Amino acid sequence: MALTLKSLNELATFTRPSGGGRFTPAGQFEWLDQNQPRFDYSNLGEALGLLLEPQATNLITASSYFDVAAGWYASNLIPGAAQNTAPDGTNTALRLIENTATAQHRAAWAPDQAVEDYTQTYTFSFFVRMVGNRTLRASFTDFYTGQDHAQVTYSLGSGLADGPGTVRALAGGWYRVSITGPIPYIDVLPYFQVTQAGSRTYAGDGVSGMEVWGFQLEAGDTPTSYIPTNGSQVTRAADQLFAANGPWRGAAGHLQVEADEGVNVVLEDSGIRAAGQGHLRSIRYLPGAA
Structure with missing residues (x-):
């Protein structure tokens, strides 16, 4: 099956009603505007994932x-x-x-x-x-x-x-x-x-x-x-990622998540919601029970 690449804003809605900081691939701290997702990097330029934090x-x-x-x-x-x-x-x-x-x-x-x-x-x-x-x-x-x-x-x-x-x-x-x-x-x-x-x-x-x-x-x-x-x-306001239900959502399913321990990802009736504190790297929705 062929895969289609899509940007984050095509798949989900990210909100943070304030600015927020992250580190670039070059290791430099930068301040991003409100509602901009913060993809964070290590001192070696390694991708850490989407940074989610509480207020x-x-x-x-x-x-x-x-x-x-x-x-x-x-x-x-x-x-x-x-x-x-x-x-x-x-x-x-x-x-x-x-x-x-x-x-x-x-x-x-x-x-x-x-x-x-x-x-x-x-x-x-x-x-x-x-x-x-x-x-x-x-x-x-x-x-x-x-x-x-x-x-x-x-x-x-x-x-x-x-x-x-x-x-x-x-x-x-x-x-x-x-x-x-x-x-x-x-x-x-x-x-x-x-x-x-x-x-x-x-x-x-x-x-x-x-x-x-x-x-x-x-x-x-x-x-x-x-x-x-x-x-x-x-x-700094809290970060939140929400993916509303789409054709991917079946009658029954479960999530596989790769993230830091403090990140909370929940499968709700209306979609998938992620918040908490840490880096989120991936979310997979799989049909059927876990």
């Missing part, structure tokens, strides 16, 4: 610029000009260089109030590229007492996170890292810092540090795709 809000109002007035705080890290190439190809990546003090070299998102609901779990994520022989650590930490409520140390080259976090390798030596945990009261903030051989306190050399970009703080226990902000919180 999410980036609570950080200054996601790609480092300004004290916008809520950022740095201790023994010196912000340089935002002129290095970021994962989206713009010259907006910020270089943070440690000073020569014997201390912790760290930064935090420290507005008057980072979140409003202290009962939820939150995920903090950002893009990073290390400068010099340093390692990376992130935490949810009390600004005044120094008590950690969650902490992660990252082995970027190995793709490992020691603690409740994730590492995703990207093109150009960049990584996207995350940490998940509680923010139980107003003084607990998302921190990130450079460390030396596992030590948080050390004498800086004045040249090592990191390049950072694309910060995100969101409710939930999994990092979703990056949502750029510039002065206010931004919400």
